[in-house]
Amino acid sequence: xxxxxxxxxxxxxxxxxxxxxxxxxxxxxxxxxxxxxxxxxxxxxxxxxxxxxxxxxxxxxxxxxxxxxxxxxxxxxxxxxxxxxxxxxxxxxxxxxxxxxxxxxxxxxxxxxxxxxxxxxxxxxxxxxxxxxxxxxxxxxxxxxxxxxxxxxxxxxxxxxxxxxxxxxxxxxxxxxxxxxxxxxxxxxxxxxxxxxxxxxxxxxxxxxxxxxxxxxxxxxxxxxxxxxxxxxxxxxxxxxxxxxxxxxxxxxxxxxxxxxxxxxxxxxxxxxxxxxxxxxxxxxxxxxxxxxxxxxxxxxxxxxxxxxxxxxxxxxxxxxxxxxxxxxxxxxxxxxxxxxxxxxxxxxxxxxxxxxxxxxxxxxxxxxxxxxxxxxxxxxxxxxxxxxxxxxxxxxxxxxxxxxxxxxxxxxxxxxxxxxxxxxxxxxxxxxxxxxxxxxxxxxxxxxxxxxxxxxxxxxxxxxxxxxxxxxxxxxxxxxxxxxxxxxxxxxxxxxxxxxxxxxxxxxxxxxxxxxxxxxxxxxxxxxxxxxxxxxxxxxxxxxxxxxxxxxxxxxxxxxxxxxxxxxxxxxxxxxxxxxxxxxxxxxxxxxxxxxxxxxxxxxxxxxxxxxxxxxxxxxxxxxxxxxxxxxxxxxxxxxxxxxxxxxxxxxxxxxxxxxxxxxxxxxxxxxxxxxxxxxxxxxxxxxxxxxxxxxxxxxxxxxxxxxxxxxxxxxxxxxxxxxxxxxxxxxxxxxxxxxxxxxxxxxxxxxxxxxxxxxxxxxxxxxxxxxxxxxxxxxxxxxxxxxxxxxxxxxxxxxxxxxxxxxxxxxxxxxxxxxxxxxxxxxxxxxxxxxxxxxxxxxxxxxxxxxxxxxxxxxxxxxxxxxxxxxxxxxxxxxxxxxxxxxxxxxxxxxxxxxxxxxxxxxxxxxxxx
DNA sequence: ACCGCCGGGTGCC
DNA sequence: ACCGCCGGGTGCC
Numbered sequence: 001x002x003x004x005x006x007x008x009x010x011x012x013x014x015x016x017x018x019x020x021x022x023x024x025x026x027x028x029x030x031x032x033x034x035x036x037x038x039x040x041x042x043x044x045x046x047x048x049x050x051x052x053x054x055x056x057x058x059x060x061x062x063x064x065x066x067x068x069x070x071x072x073x074x075x076x077x078x079x080x081x082x083x084x085x086x087x088x089x090x091x092x093x094x095x096x097x098x099x100x101x102x103x104x105x106x107x108x109x110x111x112x113x114x115x116x117x118x119x120x121x122x123x124x125x126x127x128x129x130x131x132x133x134x135x136x137x138x139x140x141x142x143x144x145x146x147x148x149x150x151x152x153x154x155x156x157x158x159x160x161x162x163x164x165x166x167x168x169x170x171x172x173x174x175x176x177x178x179x180x181x182x183x184x185x186x187x188x189x190x191x192x193x194x195x196x197x198x199x200x201x202x203x204x205x206x207x208x209x210x211x212x213x214x215x216x217x218x219x220x221x222x223x224x225x226x227x228x229x230x231x232x233x234x235x236x237x238x239x240x241x242x243x244x245x246x247x248x249x250x251x252x253x254x255x256x257x258x259x260x261x262x263x264x265x266x267x268x269x270x271x272x273x274x275x276x277x278x279x280x281x282x283x284x285x286x287x288x289x290x291x292x293x294x295x296x297x298x299x300x301x302x303x304x305x306x307x308x309x310x311x312x313x314x315x316x317x318x319x320x321x322x323x324x325x326x327x328x329x330x331x332x333x334x335x336x337x338x339x340x341x342x343x344x345x346x347x348x349x350x351x352x353x354x355x356x357x358x359x360x361x362x363x364x365x366x367x368x369x370x371x372x373x374x375x376x377x378x379x380x381x382x383x384x385x386x387x388x389x390x391x392x393x394x395x396x397x398x399x400x401x402x403x404x405x406x407x408x409x410x411x412x413x414x415x416x417x418x419x420x421x422x423x424x425x426x427x428x429x430x431x432x433x434x435x436x437x438x439x440x441x442x443x444x445x446x447x448x449x450x451x452x453x454x455x456x457x458x459x460x461x462x463x464x465x466x467x468x469x470x471x472x473x474x475x476x477x478x479x480x481x482x483x484x485x486x487x488x489x490x491x492x493x494x495x496x497x498x499x500x501x502x503x504x505x506x507x508x509x510x511x512x513x514x515x516x517x518x519x520x521x522x523x524x525x526x527x528x529x530x531x532x533x534x535x536x537x538x539x540x541x542x543x544x545x546x547x548x549x550x551x552x553x554x555x556x557x558x559x560x561x562x563x564x565x566x567x568x569x570x571x572x573x574x575x576x577x578x579x580x581x582x583x584x585x586x587x588x589x590x591x592x593x594x595x596x597x598x599x600x601x602x603x604x605x606x607x608x609x610x611x612x613x614x615x616x617x618x619x620x621x622x623x624x625x626x627x628x629x630x631x632x633x634x635x636x637x638x639x640x641x642x643x644x645x646x647x648x649x650x651x652x653x654x655x656x657x658x659x660x661x662x663x664x665x666x667x668x669x670x671x672x673x674x675x676x677x678x679x680x681x682x683x684x685x686x687x688x689x690x691x692x693x694x695x696x697x698x699x700x701x702x703x704x705x706x707x708x709x710x711x712x713x714x715x716x717x718x719x720x721x722x723x724x725x726x727x728x729x730x731x732x733x734x735x736x737x738x739x740x741x742x743x744x745x746x747x748x749x750x751x752x753x754x755x756x757x758x759x760x761x762x763x764x765x766x767x768x769x770x771x772x773x774x775x776x777x778x779x780x781x782x783x784x785x786x787x788x789x790x791x792x793x794x795x796x797x798x799x800x801x802x803x804x805x806x807x808x809x810x811x812x813x814x815x816x817x818x819x820x821x822x823x824x825x826x827x828x829x830x831x832x833x834x835x836x837x838x839x840x841x842x843x844x845x846x847x848x849x850x851x852x853x854x855x856x857x858x859x860x861x862x863x864x865x866x867x868x869x870x871x872x873x874x875x876x877x878x879x880x881x882x883x884x885x886x887x888x889x890x891x892x893x894x895x896x897x898x899x900x901x902x903x904x905x906x907x908x909x910x911x912x913x914x915x916x
Numbered sequence: 917a918c919c920g921c922c923g924g925g926t927g928c929c
Numbered sequence: 930a931c932c933g934c935c936g937g938g939t940g941c942c
Contacts, residue, residue, distance in 0.1 A: 923937100
């Protein structure tokens with residue numbers, strides 16, 4: 001039925017056993033080896049095709065792995081092979097060994113593979129007549145600079161790579177005329193129109209206190225279906241007795257593992273968290289709700305003394321008929337220790353029996369504990385079997401800001417429902433696996449998760465019913481510890497919640513698919529070969545496949561989406577305007593002085609070609625100019641005159657000090673590795689700032705000496721200077737007597753006063769990167785009798801919630817203004833009470849501003865939203881806005897290749913800023 | 917007969 | 930493997 005399909009009779013099994021005895025590579029360890037190799041799969045970006053080669057796979061009869069015509073195979077080096085240290089193993093997509101590469105060819109390939117000169121890929125194009133060997137098309141991919149080395153190496157051993165147009169990849173090369181633009185458009189649309197309305201709506205379980213909006217009921221229905229339905233994963237289809245994968249041409253007898261979960265990529269504010277809470281409560285097992293209320297009564301009855309320490313929990317369905325049926329027997333199959341314990345229960349006559357409960361949760365700790373349980377339940381030694389389902393503990397939700405999600409649980413779950421939600425966070429967190437297993441929901445942060453990872457992490461030892469990644473797009477670098485920690489969580493159902501599923505490129509998608517365990521793309525090699533490379537090379541089919549893939553597992557609606565001709569959510573309008581601010585004469589004079597001085601300095605660096613070496617200095621100059629635009633007193637605390645540095649060490653100290661100052665002032669600086677705002681900033685010895693994980697990756701991937709991505713100086717992990725995320729300036733209380741105003745302050749106050757006259761109930765966000773500026777603004781606000789709160793990074797978790805509640809409360813005498821530091825707070829921050837946003841100073845990253853606006857322009861906002869950005873006319877701020885725009889264009893154009901040349905573009909930016 | 921040729925045994929790495 | 934390779938048997942035409 002499938003040409004070129006081989007299977008071997010059991011008559012040879014004796015040999016196989018003999019063989020495996022000699023060479024111990026059981027199926028388990030083999031697939032582990034392949035998985036390990038696949039997880040270390042390097043990024044294939046920038047790989048070019050060196051050529052093809054027809055090779056031979058031998059030893060087919062010794063292995064059970066079968067291959068279809070057109071199927072891709074994996075090639076794994078086996079340096080430990082006792083017969084030939086050059087051995088190259090051939091395996092199919094599922095990691096079953098098919099055979100080996102012929103000895104002579106393997107010898108040539110081993111050198112290339114071991115030295116990472118090329119990645120060799122195999123595809124079986126044509127079948128074979130015999131059952132001993134088969135032809136295999138090999139293709140060699142690698143960095144341009146290795147091309148000749150590889151070709152010569154292979155040629156020397158008598159293997160000539162064909163560079164002609166032979167087809168060797170699984171998908172035919174099918175380049176587009178204008179890959180860039182078309183690709184960009186298609187990719188933009190990748191997450192569009194993923195509204196699955198056929199599922200209809202689903203009512204949430206009773207325990208959900210907040211009524212769901214229609215689109216949330218749809219999402220709930222879709223999520224339940226994704227968890228319960230048995231549709232084949234994308235690209236799999238049934239062909240007769242077999243399951244066949246269209247893309248990899250792999251076929252299997254067994255039904256491929258389904259993805260129970262997916263990506264909920266609704267826009268921010270559409271209620272992803274609420275929908276997920278509804279899912280947790282509504283779809284427990286067999287589509288039934290989480291048995292919350294009654295379960296608590298049972299638990300109290302039997303375990304009030306908490307003596308049962310739980311290693312696992314089980315749900316026992318007490319027969320379909322409930323009270324009526326008398327004799328039941330239970331078979332518990334504990335997945336932890338594989339023991340199967342059978343026992344029986346009998347119902348009591350009259351009164352409330354266990355069978356009154358449709359579900360009963362029993363905690364099982366160990367067989368002793370189970371015996372304890374048995375002695376407590378009314379068991380009868382001779383009874384009929386009934387159905388028992390063993391389940392794992394419930395949900396692990398990974399989030400950025402714990403408290404927000406916990407609040408959401410409190411908000412959306414009915415008060416009379418006792419839901420055990422545990423915040424796994426903080427130094428005092430309960431690390432007992434038993435305790436965590438007994439919770440309905442465990443919430444933790446990505447940081448805690450990765451800190452625990454590899455260190456007897458209790459969360460990794462639990463088999464969760466459901467794992468949910470909130471703001472899942474934050475994990476996208478597969479190299480990062482955090483990603484590894486996330487991928488290692490065990491769960492039956494897996495969800496990613498994200499308002500922005502793709503931030504930079506196709507590459508970022510892999511992490512999501514790997515988390516969802518979407519076979520076979522969770523292995524990097526298949527993802528690279530089938531999706532990533534074709535897509536980045538402009539292959540239309542590759543893009544189509546990606547679209548199909550994403551469509552199958554994603555639900556995304558935007559604020560503007562319509563369902564059945566009606567808007568999803570009626571969102572109020574948003575108006576953004578720029579208000580130009582004129583500096584006063586004295587301000588202008590001071591500004592020009594600083595500008596000329598800075599321009600001279602930077603101009604000198606430019607001609608000397610030392611801009612990047614003096615990067616911290618340049619940033620300090622820029623930030624001073626930006627501070628001049630806001631308020632002169634922002635500069636007062638800076639003793640940053642260059643002076644004459646005695647030694648290079650002293651010079652470096654000063655540069656680092658300057659950078660600390662730039663960061664401390666709250667400026668939203670950019671990391672040149674990820675091109676995003678710096679998270680967990682660290683300063684290198686050469687005074688450049690990066691996210692800690694980003695630079696750690698740079699250092700980690702470098703073989704010998706790592707070099708700074710900006711200036712190529714040598715960098716070492718132990719020389720990185722930490723910068724506390726929210727380090728604040730020493731004193732906040734500037735002397736109110738000495739207080740003076742500035743043009744920007746005037747501009748803001750003018751707006752606020754005008755607004756108060758028009759409608760005193762309007763609330764405003766006043767946003768600045770400079771927390772000190774917020775302090776300065778406090779004085780005139782008080783003076784004019786505005787009631788305000790302040791929200792910045794220094795606030796404790798507790799204080800944060802308190803401040804937000806205060807601001808959001810509709811009380812008449814409540815605060816009308818929130819002084820907000822640009823970077824403070826998580827993405828989940830809800831500030832819908834405000835409808836006016838004032839940006840006091842422009843940020844480098846326009847997305848940061850957008851995020852800030854979305855905190856009030858989101859679900860629940862009833863008024864139209866007005867955003868005002870103050871920009872000082874004829875200043876560095878104007879140039880920043882221009883660069884913001886250019887950057888957005890650039891990101892759109894340069895889609896697919898993330899980091900064109902940061903050194904050059906950063907230089908250009910600095911020059912443009914200083915008008916050089 | 918220090919070769920060629922024949923035909924059986926055999927077979928991944 | 931309806932191959933190649935190895936090594937033993939064999940040997941004019």
